[in-house]
Amino acid sequence: MSDIRDIKAAVVGTGFIGVVHVEALRRLGIEVTGIVGSTPERAAEKARTAGLPAPYPSFEAMLEDPAVQVVHLTTPNRLHYEQVKATLAAGKHVVCEKPLGMDSTETAELLRLAEQSGLVHAVNFNVRFYAQCLEARARVARGDIGDVRLISGGYLQDWLLFDTDWNWRLDPAEGGSLRAVGDIGSHWLDLVQFITGRRVEAVMADLTTFIPVRKQPTGPVETFSGAAAGETIDTAMETEDAAGILLRFSGGARGIVTVSQVSAGRKNRLSFEVDGSTNALSWISEAPEELWLGHRDRPNELLLREAGEYPPGHAEGFPDTFKALYRRVYAAVAAGGPGDDYPTFADGHDEAVIADAIARSHAEQRWVAVDPVPQEV
Ligand SMILES: NC(=O)c1ccc[n+]([C@@H]2O[C@H](COP(=O)([O-])OP(=O)(O)OC[C@H]3O[C@@H](n4cnc5c(N)ncnc54)[C@H](O)[C@@H]3O)[C@@H](O)[C@H]2O)c1
Numbered sequence: 001m002s003d004i005r006d007i008k009a010a011v012v013g014t015g016f017i018g019v020v021h022v023e024a025l026r027r028l029g030i031e032v033t034g035i036v037g038s039t040p041e042r043a044a045e046k047a048r049t050a051g052l053p054a055p056y057p058s059f060e061a062m063l064e065d066p067a068v069q070v071v072h073l074t075t076p077n078r079l080h081y082e083q084v085k086a087t088l089a090a091g092k093h094v095v096c097e098k099p100l101g102m103d104s105t106e107t108a109e110l111l112r113l114a115e116q117s118g119l120v121h122a123v124n125f126n127v128r129f130y131a132q133c134l135e136a137r138a139r140v141a142r143g144d145i146g147d148v149r150l151i152s153g154g155y156l157q158d159w160l161l162f163d164t165d166w167n168w169r170l171d172p173a174e175g176g177s178l179r180a181v182g183d184i185g186s187h188w189l190d191l192v193q194f195i196t197g198r199r200v201e202a203v204m205a206d207l208t209t210f211i212p213v214r215k216q217p218t219g220p221v222e223t224f225s226g227a228a229a230g231e232t233i234d235t236a237m238e239t240e241d242a243a244g245i246l247l248r249f250s251g252g253a254r255g256i257v258t259v260s261q262v263s264a265g266r267k268n269r270l271s272f273e274v275d276g277s278t279n280a281l282s283w284i285s286e287a288p289e290e291l292w293l294g295h296r297d298r299p300n301e302l303l304l305r306e307a308g309e310y311p312p313g314h315a316e317g318f319p320d321t322f323k324a325l326y327r328r329v330y331a332a333v334a335a336g337g338p339g340d341d342y343p344t345f346a347d348g349h350d351e352a353v354i355a356d357a358i359a360r361s362h363a364e365q366r367w368v369a370v371d372p373v374p375q376e377v
Pocket of ligand 1: 225
């Protein structure tokens with residue numbers, strides 16, 4: 001196996017999360033040879049203000065650079081499908097942001113192509129790599145809470161609360177036909193399946209659009225940059241601001257999740273609780289160092305982080321999850337092929353299949369089985 005510091009990467013997309021990818025790679029000692037933005041001029045400006053490497057003239061020019069072994073795709077969702085296909089065709093390993101594609105037809109093809117290629121393929125479900133989420137998974141696997149019965153929680157944000165808030169995710173042609181569910185619900189669903197080992201088998205979804213018309217700026221807006229100043233046009237909304245979803249998991253477990261991008265004060269709050277037949281555990285992303293352990297017949301415990309990137313007491317957070325994820329992905333690249341300790345395109349496809357079932361459940365107002373071909377329960 002070669003040293004991961006000999007591997008070189010390029011990052012496509014220079015917005016909110018593209019910068020996080022570059023930073024995590026640099027912390028691992030991986031050289032980022034360059035970035036690709038929507039235009040070389042905008043990318044050059046972002047490189048200057050955010051301290052990123054210089055841009056390539058185009059996506060194609062980046063793919064032609066033989067030094068680049070791994071490509072990170074951090075572009076709006078609509079672009080993932082074509083960019084993943086081109087990256088695999090160029091013989092480069094790929095880390096794609098979630099959601100992997102716009103629907104399960106796209107993700108099925110990307111999974112097939114990735115598996116045929118023999119290349120390393122990963123989907124950026126970084127939340128799994130909070131140390132206390134890994135700890136929760138280990139505790140469930142070794143039977144600490146007994147049989148998994150009830151999986152509940154939510155993912156709440158407030159950055160789309162006002163009708164003046166705008167982002168490409170609000171346009172279904174850019175973000176997909178599910179918005180809150182595809183954007184953040186996907187993280188929750190991936191995480192609880194990862195922690196419990198239970199698969200979502202059926203869903204009953206209620207999606208709501210509280211803000212039917214939004215003021216769309218005529219110029220571009222970066223994620224989490226707040227309401228735009230300047231000219232706007234009134235645009236009708238087709239995607240959900242919030243969702244409530246009942247879930248049936250394998251092994252008889254049941255679940256319920258709330259997803260919202262319009263919950264005032266909740267900046268980025270992912271929470272889960274897993275209630276087992278003997279004990280329970282619970283975690284909230286806004287206090288990531290603490291894992292709550294629930295007991296029936298002795299005092300409850302608040303377990304502080306022991307393992308992770310830094311010694312206990314030296315608080316870890318969001319950027320560290322990217323580092324922990326890429327450490328595993330790049331170990332696989334160094335070893336010459338796919339590994340089994342990080343989320344792959346199989347997980348990205350799995351999410352898309354669940355999302356299809358959620359959309360169909362809402363449209364038809366009934367339970368829908370999660371299956372490669374969604375069907376009635
Ligand atoms: N894992 C996470 O925690 C997480 C968090 C945020 C976003 N994401 C995902 O990352 C992706 C990007 O989201 P974001 O919030 O960073 O959005 P953003 O709007 O802040 O950034 C998107 C970037 O892509 C660039 N871009 C647009 N078209 C391009 C093209 N043709 N070629 C190259 N670059 C192009 C834009 O200029 C912009 O810099 C989405 O798929 C989103 O779901 C994941």
